[in-house]
Amino acid sequence: MSTTAVEIPAARRLYWSVRRELWENRSIYLGPLAVGGVVVIGFLIALISLPGRIRTASALGERELREVVEQPFLIAALMLMAIEMIVAVFYSLDALYGERRDRSVLFWKSLPVSDLTTVLAKASIPILLLPLVTWVVTVATQVVMLLVSSVVLAASGISAATVWTHVPLLETSWINFAHLVTFHGIWYAPLYAWLLLVSAWATRAPFLWAVLPPVAIGIFERIAFGSRHFVTLLQTHFLGESPSDHASPVTMEMSMDMLYPPTLGHFFASSGLWVGLLVTAVFLLGAVRLRRVRGPL
């Protein structure tokens, strides 16, 4: 008299698997929140001298004024992006390694959630969720910064419009959003997929296993063929000449423009994107396969 159980939709399993990642890894939101908090506190202290600096800068010219006003907002965004990457890298390295080390993988495997669902849930954290969470925290941080600086400036007799014109909230938020999602999320997806693969494979020291093979390939290529195509490939993909990075950071002045996203057309037309996503898919399928085969450590 076996009861026919209700079918549980795949989307629900995926949603709860992602939730479970958030339960386990609170650094996904605590990391960005902590950095946002530190930035706001630092900014509050810097506010004491802001009216003075604005007066000096406006005497010098429009460009200098913009720099003084905009700089803290840019630094806030960059700091949050940095923590986003740090959390994403450490999360990915531990995601499929930690559950084998503490043997909890045996519990997860006793439940009707497939290896594919689990790996997809884990991959969505660095590729989708962390960029989004970081974006929300960035917007919140910048809104707080805008509000307090408006109040402080108004109190010292400077128009609050000075900040709002140089830091247009909507545009800034859009730039941050596009940069985080397209560049930190989708463009970097092969990196996170690689880390997840290593995390599913390594029996110890996943960090070393993640770093050594690329280094070994680079050295091997240099010695055997005297070329450095592999290293250049990684460099151009992850550090420069991505569609998001149309100008080199060295020649460009520090401004919000450096985060400016490429047009969607430019982004989707780039072969680097598609090759990267293909590599991501291959790595993730490898991770699914490994999770199936590998037992606890």
Add this chain to the structure above:
Amino acid sequence: MAYIEARGLRKTYGATVALDGIDLRVNEGRIVGLIGPNGAGKTTALNAIVGLTPYEGELRVLGRDPWRERDRLVRDVCFITDVAVLPHWMRVTQALDFVTAIHPRFDRSKAEAFLAKTTIRPAARVRELSKGMVTQLHLAMVMAIDAQLLVLDEPTLGLDLLYRKQFYDALLEDYFERSRSVIVATHQIEEVQHVLTDVVYIDRGRIVFNRSVEDVESAYHEVFVHPDRLSAARALNPISERQGVGHSVLIFEGAERAQFAALGDVRTPSIADLFVAVMSRAQGAAQ
């Protein structure tokens, strides 16, 4: 349909043979005790059944190939391959929330009823619980899953006697309520004795004994023999003999129980004593 059907099930790790051609059939409505010394292959066999390890030979569980169709099978098979594998960061309520959300056969109120009998706080994290409490939590969740097949590997390890008894009583009660089969591997033979319908002894990757409890009752006799009648009793070919206080205890296989009445008190051997008898004979034969 057989719930578990294994033919020539083999598993090797390098040069080590963990399972050396096992034939096993478990039908609906059985509670099978898989009993054997350490390293006999109990865990390997159970892992193959729940699709955690690939194998050679033929194996069908609920009519499916457990390695290839694991994702589908895991909805109808519920298992504990190891206690103390609950993630240490998880809260009791989170564990219940998660399983409720993703398991079509999980009855949350039942799990909560089990937990109410323990001292586990719902807000507690697994890392704050004692070893025994973690096992209690795990068992509470497993017992609340209406699975056709329940696979338990040393489920009561680290539990105190009272709770062990409670657990096996609940297992039995549950078993009478619905048609399911249970396969349980354990060292604590005495405690499972009264819940089993079948006994399987496994040694060095082979099944050396596989009988229903009814069979055991009709085919095995433990006789308390007075020293005077010992030689007469020995002439009947006991499979084992051990010394008791003021008498010898001999176990016989086959024949009618009445035939032994003249030698002394006759009863059914405990599964533990029978295990020792069968094992020492099997190991003697192997050497």
